Amino acid sequence: MKSHLRVDGWIEMSARPKVFGQLLAEVINKGLCVGCGGCEAVCPVNSISLTEGSPRLTGICIACGICYSCCPRTSFDEAELERLIFGRGRSENEALLGIYKGYYAGRSRDQGVLRRSQDGGVVSSLLIQFLRGGGDCAVVAGVEEGGVWAPRPMVALRDEEVLKGAGTKYTPSPTLVGVDSAVSEYRRKRVAVVGTPCQIRALRKIEKGTYTDRRIAESVAIKIGLFCMETFDYKKLMEFLEKEGVNPKEVTKFAIRRGKFAAIRDGDTLFEIGLSRVKELVRPCCEVCEDFTAEFSDISVGNVGSPDGWSTVIVRTDLGEQLLRDAEKAGLLELKPLEEGESGLGAVLKLSMSKKKRRG
Ligand SMILES: Cc1cc2nc3c(=O)[nH]c(=O)nc-3n(C[C@H](O)[C@H](O)[C@H](O)COP(=O)(O)OP(=O)(O)OC[C@H]3O[C@@H](n4cnc5c(N)ncnc54)[C@H](O)[C@@H]3O)c2cc1C
Ligand code: SF4
Ligand code: SF4
Ligand code: SF4
Numbered sequence: 001m002k003s004h005l006r007v008d009g010w011i012e013m014s015a016r017p018k019v020f021g022q023l024l025a026e027v028i029n030k031g032l033c034v035g036c037g038g039c040e041a042v043c044p045v046n047s048i049s050l051t052e053g054s055p056r057l058t059g060i061c062i063a064c065g066i067c068y069s070c071c072p073r074t075s076f077d078e079a080e081l082e083r084l085i086f087g088r089g090r091s092e093n094e095a096l097l098g099i100y101k102g103y104y105a106g107r108s109r110d111q112g113v114l115r116r117s118q119d120g121g122v123v124s125s126l127l128i129q130f131l132r133g134g135g136d137c138a139v140v141a142g143v144e145e146g147g148v149w150a151p152r153p154m155v156a157l158r159d160e161e162v163l164k165g166a167g168t169k170y171t172p173s174p175t176l177v178g179v180d181s182a183v184s185e186y187r188r189k190r191v192a193v194v195g196t197p198c199q200i201r202a203l204r205k206i207e208k209g210t211y212t213d214r215r216i217a218e219s220v221a222i223k224i225g226l227f228c229m230e231t232f233d234y235k236k237l238m239e240f241l242e243k244e245g246v247n248p249k250e251v252t253k254f255a256i257r258r259g260k261f262a263a264i265r266d267g268d269t270l271f272e273i274g275l276s277r278v279k280e281l282v283r284p285c286c287e288v289c290e291d292f293t294a295e296f297s298d299i300s301v302g303n304v305g306s307p308d309g310w311s312t313v314i315v316r317t318d319l320g321e322q323l324l325r326d327a328e329k330a331g332l333l334e335l336k337p338l339e340e341g342e343s344g345l346g347a348v349l350k351l352s353m354s355k356k357k358r359r360g
Contacts, residue, residue, distance in 0.1 A: 017065020017211050018074070020048065020057050027073045028055060031284045036195075037153070037174030038202035039067035042213040050174050053234075069211040072201035073285075084208045085296060086317065096352040097314060098295025101321055103345065104313045104335045105306040113332075118168045118255070119303040120311035122333060123224055126299070127162045127192055129327035135221060136188035140165030141173035148248045150234060153178020155186055165194075168226075170254055170261075171234040172283070175199045176216075183219045190221040196228040197291035204296045222319055225294020227302025227312070227348075229256075229355060230286040237281050246271045257303065292352040299324060305338055305348040312338060312348060 018026075020039075027033050035053040047059035048067060055067075068074055083089055086099045094100065108114050108121030117124050127138040142154035142165045151173035156162045175195045182188045193203060200223050207217045241248050246263050253264040261278050263271040294300040299320030305312040313335070315321045327333050338344050 017063070018068040019063045019065055020061045020067055023055070023068045023071060023074070024057075027071055032073045032288065033071075034073065034196075034198040034283075034285050034289075035172045035174055036072060036199045036202045037177035037180075038070050038072065038199075038206070040174070041176040041180035041216060042066045042070045042206060044213070050177065053172060053174070065211040066213060069209050070202060070206045070213065072198045072205060076205065081204060081208055081296070085204060096349050096356065097293055098291075099316055101315045101317070103315070103338045103348075104324075105310045105338050105344075106301075106313045106324075106333050106335045107310045108333050109331055113163065113166075114309070116163050116166045118166065118253070120306065120309060120333075121166070122301050122311040122313055123194055123226070124162050124166045125327050125333040126224060126301075126323055127156065127194070128159050129323060129330055129332055130192045130222060131157075131159065131162070132330070133323075133326055134190065135192055136190045137182050137186060138162055138165075138192040138194070139175060139178040139182055140194050141169055141175065143169070148238070149251070149254075153181070155182045155188075157186075167253060168255070170232050170256070171237060172196075172231050176202055179203070179216055179220065183215050189219050191219050192222045192224065193220055194224045194226065195294075196226055196231070197294040197296075198228075198289060200225040200294045200297045201291070222299075222323060223297045224320075225297025225300040227293050227300065227304065227351075228289075229292060229351065230282045230289075232278070232281040233283050240278065240281055241271075244271060244273075257308075290356045292355040293348065302348070304351055305344050305346075314348075 037050055039055050040048045040050050045062055047057055047061055048055050049058045090099050106120050106122040108125045113121040113124050138156045140154050140156050141151045144150040144152045151169035153173055153175050154165050156165055179193055182191045203220055203223050206212050250265050251263045252266055255262045259275050260272050261275055262269050293314055298317040300314040302312050315324055328335055
């Protein structure tokens with residue numbers, strides 16, 4: 001059995017712990033599960049397993065309540081969690097972005113990193129700095145061995161492994177299963193995690209929860225969030241590409257920019273289509289999500305708001321700021337002010353508002 005402790009965290013919505021049965025009824029069976037892998041990662045008796053992205057009970061449930069409590073899709077007091085993370089509530093001008101200390105456009109100074117990254121290579125540069133600065137490993141989304149664009153969590157111990165995970169996979173990866181692996185199998189104590197906003201929420205619930213997994217809570221040293229409007233269903237995406245005559249094996253990069261979804265091979269666009277025409281590929285669980293910029297992360301990174309080849313960076317905590325400054329000082333990346341107008345910060349605010357409005 002994994003060693004879990006109950007500690008005084010934030011106040012749970014219910015006095016008695018809710019257990020896997022309730023997780024099944026309130027989240028999984030309602031199509032709200034995002035497939036983050038949090039429940040599998042935290043179950044102290046290893047009784048939950050994700051099958052085709054959906055959690056199943058595979059052993060006995062000792063009714064500890066940890067899976068329910070750590071799931072990003074069970075109800076919780078968001079304002080209270082925010083106060084526990086940042087030490088304050090958000091101000092009026094943080095309503096759309098979440099709490100932040102600053103924002104920038106950033107880009108790696110290394111051509112090798114830029115070539116393999118999605119945008120400005122900021123995420124990979126931060127992870128490389130984390131490893132060089134004493135971090136033990138980084139949990140990233142790699143691609144399944146032999147699988148075509150099927151993401152799976154990977155524990156990266158070296159720069160080269162960080163770069164193997166670079167680039168966006170627009171289908172879900174059960175990131176928290178990778179976090180459990182980093183902590184339980186690799187026995188790592190300082191772990192960096194990259195994740196979508198829902199995955200960052202799961203990590204924060206683990207960090208601050210009453211019914212929780214202290215091993216994971218104490219080992220995750222930094223949480224790097226990605227902007228995220230939606231993810232596609234893997235099977236539907238593969239079928240769609242096939243129908244459109246695109247061989248996913250030939251694609252070296254997928255990208256969403258300026259309202260279009262594109263499949264790219266070595267810099268050449270193979271296929272491009274308006275986002276409105278791929279709406280049926282979006283997972284239903286994303287329809288109710290209101291967090292575009294990973295509001296609970298230490299540092300968030302996306303592409304909207306920055307010129308091509310750059311990333312937009314929102315720094316939220318001292319930890320995030322320190323890592324960014326260390327990477328800049330080490331010459332791994334360069335930063336410049338984020339343009340404040342319509343194509344800069346304005347574009348981030350616009351997308352964030354549309355996500356909150358559409359799904360709120
Ligand atoms: C599903 C998804 C949707 C996104 N939607 C938007 C959007 O609407 N608007 C926007 O501005 N930006 C969006 N982004 C972020 C954007 O695509 C880039 O990830 C971001 O700009 C960072 O670029 P980079 O060059 O710094 O990252 P890189 O240095 O290339 O590193 C990217 C990191 O993201 C990790 N990653 C890739 N796919 C996943 C995944 N499925 N789950 C968890 N981690 C993953 C990789 O392992 C890698 O560590 C999205 C990202 C994802 C994963
Ligand atoms: S985490 Fe606890 S409540 Fe959930 S399935 Fe495992 S034993 Fe049951
Ligand atoms: S913790 Fe994640 S994988 Fe588990 S039920 Fe909740 S959303 Fe789904
Ligand atoms: S839209 Fe929301 S729920 Fe869907 S993958 Fe992105 S952060 Fe998670």
